[in-house]
Amino acid sequence: MVSQVQFDPSVPRTGSPSPDVLPSTVDGPLPLGLSVRMEGISKHFGGVRSLDDVSIALQPGEVLALCGANGAGKSTLLRILAGAEQADSGRILLDGSEVRIDSPRTASELGLSFVHQELNLVPKFTGLQNLAMGKGSQRPLGILDRRGVAKRAAEVGEMLGHRLVLDVAVEQLPVAERWMLSLARGLMNPAQMVALDEPTASFTEGEAERLYRVIGQLTGAGVGIIYISHRLDEVLEVADRISILRNGRVVGTHDASSLDVRSLTHHIVGREVETIERRGAAQPRGASVRLSVRGLARPPRVRHVDFDLYEGEILGIAGLVGSGRTEIARLLVGADAATSGEVVLDGEPLRARSPHDAIGNGVCLVPEERRTQGLILLESVESNLQMAQIGASPNLASVHRPGRSRRTARSLIERFAIRCRSPKSAVHQLSGGNQQKVVIGKYVRTEPKVLVLDEPTVGVDVGARAEIYRMIGDLAAVGTSVLMISSDFDELAICHRVLVVRDGAVVATVDGDSATKSRLTRLCYTHDNEAIA
């Protein structure tokens, strides 16, 4: 299927390292794959120590995973290697020679390629325009070599085993499609080392498989990979060695074969964390139907959706990117308008023309992208926690009482163990997991009957993830109905039932106790319809 290895030595390297950074022992073209060492790296931000004497080493052709809770320093370490930040102390060695990486451009010239957690694509540009932004896409006089870029993009796409969407503005693409483009952009120029920061955060199993194949190709050609992911099973599968960071320090480097999820979790958190508890068939039988959805549609993404959601039930939605799973959630809360179909809530027809209507009726959506859709990043935890309450208020002239708002905020912070200095702290200072708890808390405060969660644990570390599962379990226990969309099919084990969505329709319903990752994955791909009561 993949016939072409990108790192064919006959391909001329675009841009060569400036002479002073070239390892002195190398004559002629560089061999593919560099060993990368970072030694004694320390970094402070405004008096807060982010990295403290961190050392890592990557051999050519090796996959080194960096694991750690949010805030442990993984991304900062990568940003230093990428030249986006400067370390306060420490040094970086490529093939044994010390180099100074003072800008992302230098890093790129050295053959270090980075695919970041934050999508750094220009939303208004098409895929092709985004891919053309790197070096080597210009002919003399700065004229864009469109044909060359398209050709290269096709090669990269073939290598990824994915047809890249190049002619549509990136902002119109689903998240996973954007990720593929980000990844492709990092591979447009031949690389000696590739760092992948949360590459599969919004991928499903099949899409992740493709990435693993690409990683295999790269390492086979001698390229080293630095890999950051919160999905520990995936890390254990992909990585050769794992360096574990905790509070800005490396607490250990282990061979991946010597670890399992449990021991790795223990290393990351520094304490035992409960793993996912399968809820299984312990579903609230006899409970009444809370939400009944019939023939819900908004072509082309959502064609025909039927399902019932019971009181106190946790109902999962499994689907590939592009299956319509996010769009279904948006229709339910009136973020988009359905073209047909009906939704009945507690026996009454629900016509949500806007999220305001939906929240007023007790249906809330915890959106997919917490930073852009869930939070006001510069505002305080307290203001963020009150937002849905404000939004649900029918009367704009009604009085807002800051004292009451603060007390409620404090109780939510306590109830959900949101770790922040004070309710006044800006929410962007919190870790990803705690930010997510704020978004969930904001909606829980309105005491919803139905809470829809779209990818609630993306970019959330193991410890906080367990807490989010507990939040969801507690809500269901008091009668809240939960609809949970996830690409991480393992975590759908917390559901009573799981709906499998494909091509904008529900194609199967699986009981929680049999909703294994392999089964859900198979159902997402294959077309043999299977319905289990």
Added chain:
Amino acid sequence: MTTTILQPALTPTVSARSWQGLGRYGALMMLVSLVIVMSVLEPETFPTWDNFVNILNQSALPAVIAIGLTFTLVTGEFDLSIGNTASLGGVVACTLIVDDVVSVPLAILLAVAVGVLIGLINGLVVTVLGVNALVATLGVGTVVVGVNYAIAGGLPVTLDDPEGMLKISLGRFLDIPYPVFIMIGLAVVAWLLLNRTVLGQSMQAVGGNAEAARLSGIRVTRIRVIGFVICGALAALTGVLLATRTASAAVSAGDSYLLAAFAAAFFGSAVLRDGQFHVFGTMVGVITVAVGFNAIALLGVETYWQYFFQGVVLIVGVGVGTVARRRAAT
């Protein structure tokens, strides 16, 4: 992960803290030092009750229009039509009185209603048509200029019987001119509206992140339109108050308030907050400029220095705040 993660065990360094202090209080310190310097330079005339009242009186009109603008800015929008709206407000009020159509209070009310209408048009063009606020309000403002010329024929409208209008500006209570009370009253109401009502909180949420606000149930379109309406109403009121000073209105009398309002609001965004617009900050901005103008007059330097001062205040106030916040963050 790209954000700075705070670790409770470590406290920010002294330098980070002092930069943060400069960011928050720099603009306020500028006002305070201006007052101190002037008190030393002109101890006879500057630090007196009369001059204090005079400064507040000079602040009143810019304050009214800048408070209105603050509402639009809080919702994350922009209004470039306020100067033209102010001009039209004065012309409408004076024309109605000259033509003996209505009484003075009703004329003022109708002029403000015209401002409401302009704000409504601005808001609908921006939200429903989806035109960028910069372009939309520039366009609407230009139309307003046309309407203004059509009403007044390009000539100043002067009242035959100025008493009713003049007493609004010249009248005093407890030896303090009425406009000062109007300014303080509006500032208090605006502060309450923004900080103590669901509307105000919604406005701040919309300005912070419109998409998150929408998914939180806030009716973003409605909130933005209301912001434009308040802004238009207060702009028209500013024009009316300007007309009460001379009992006449010129077709471009209010135009210069556009820049004054923006300067005050942006200067104010650097006061105590990290670049967010708020009523208290806007008031500090207005008063800082008024103190500066007062100082220029008392020192007897040429009036063109006013422009230098206003420009420098804006750049230094906002610039120092921005740099200091950046330093505090790294």
